[in-house]
Amino acid sequence: MIHQDSRTLLEVRGLRAVVNGIEILKGIDLTVRSGEVHAIMGTNGSGKSTFAKVLAGHSAYEVTGGSVIFEGHNLFDLKPEERARAGVFLAFQYPIEIPGVANSHFLRLAYNTVQEQRGQDELDPLEFDDFVREKMKLLEMNPDFLDRGVNEGFSGGEKKRNEILQMALLEPRVAILDETDSGLDIDALRIVTNGVNQLSTKDNAIILVTHYQRMLNYIVPDFVHVMHAGRIIKTGGKELALELETRGYDWVSAEQRAVAGA
């Protein structure tokens, strides 16, 4: 929620990025302050997921202009792993399966890497086991998922829970949730969003990238941004999402064209 003594966590100015020589982001401006929940909505191909991946540092996307300041640092000076350790988290739309690595091993490795960076205690396998089981309760996850390969054979919903479990472990300052609602049935959506809400504090911020309004019934955004052709073309409150749900996206771009033409 918006609150008085919030700090600016993320300052995006005029961000441009290309992939395979095609410009996808054409000048994005966004300010995210601690405690806030932002929803970025838009049609397929509007650039939402590209924006999420650029923030996390995916090498396939080349930043060609603009700046992103994360907690006072130039984000683009940091490698993806350094961003993660500094507190940027991306929940993947399609989490990767890694057979051969036990989920518990992977989760502990990630947790300890981030703990080390923050000068905090690392946990041995036994300590971590207790710790992670507690966190799993938040997402109503069966502890059996610790022993399986990372995301291996997980259903869509199980993968998304595993993503939010990682968010719970790494305690990021800015969490970007890329279409976390896709592929979830109504029960899983309730559980996952409940988990996210419990992880939301006045010191962190959440950016929800989504196509549909339905997740916003559960995680109420402070700001809703509409993305179109690589730009944020409209920003409003939570009621904007409802309007998009009933009217679709076309009117926003039409309005945008009218403003541009005037």
Add this chain to the structure above:
Amino acid sequence: MVTSNSYLESLLQGRPQLPPSPLAWFNHLRANAVDRAGTLKVPTTRDEEWRFTDISPLAALSLKPVRAASSLEAADVERFYLPEAKNRLVFVDGVYMPHLSSPTGPDSAQDPEVVVVTDLSTAVLAHAKAIEPHLGRHAGFQDNLFAALNTAFLHDGAVIIAPRNVAVENPMHVLFIATQSGAASHPRCLFIAQDGSTVTILEDYVTLREDVYVTNAVTEVVLGNNAQINHIRVQRDSAQAFHIANCAVSLARSSRYRSVSVALGARISRYDLNTRLEDEGAECAIDGLALITGRQLADTHTCIDHAKPNGISRQSHKCIVDGAAQAVFNGKVLVRPGAQRTDSAQSSRNLLLSAKARVDTKPQLEIFADDVKCAHGATVGQLDNEELFYLKSRGLSEVAARNLLTYAFGAEIIERISIASLRHRLEQTALEQTKKTEL
């Protein structure tokens, strides 16, 4: 090419004066193999089956006979033992070591309930009836020089017979230890699971010294109706050694053969695994991992022969190749006329970790029946960028992410090994061997 004669002569000269067996068929088998070995040529890269594997360095070796059994004590080798394996057969440079072994068997041949784990010389007298139909009958040596040589040296060997309808609980460990420089040994195994029995067997090749030697192994595996064998094979020979092995598996009706083979050692290794589903409803799952570096070459040739209907075969073969090493995989799946409703899936996946690493992979389907389901695929590549990004986005460094993914690639095969202590040991080995240090 080195001429084959000098090499063959040196190998055959290495043949000790083997005492004749009281069994005529046994002597006959050995004599046949000697004759055959004398007429076969050492394969070269001009032979299709050896196209990618140049064994001329092997032919250039001057080999010497294995000296009399070395004086190893349990303390020298017990680090290779497995806590799960109550019965163990140990061979040093191919020679059976009773004092290091813990064989078992019935007190009398009339006791049919007890598993037989013993050396070939003992077994061939006590269990001739069970052994004669199989020994030397599955691993043919008519066209296979190395199998012929092994059979020409037939003397010591490992015999395991799981009796009818007995599920043997503990795994059996057959351990071959190399200790002598320049020696050629000819390990021999015969594993029989009689109707309805189940047994897990580890065939394990290790060394006490990083040296040049030759291991030429032959293993025959026989499954009766409804029998089940879990066959684990680990080759951890010296990185200067030569390891040639032939394994022939025969599956009867509704039997199940599962094997996991891991090749870590040897300068040049070659493993030929021929699995024949001889009767209806047989199933096999054959998995392999070669993890090599430096100038190693690991060649795996497999053949899954579906001779009868309703057979199922699964195969996953993986190679992780670093340095200037080379891996070869040739996986043939043969579906004979009439083997209807065969269900076969094969995959060959290969990871190249350096610019000089090389893989030659050739899946080969030969299908002569019309109602079958056969899938196969092969990939060769580097680590996946999306997987790397996923790990890095969780804070892992580039190097840590690469190490973890490389390890995982191999661990997917290792984790199919049913013996926990061995699995952990190999996971540790894989972890160390795939680990690169931070720059």
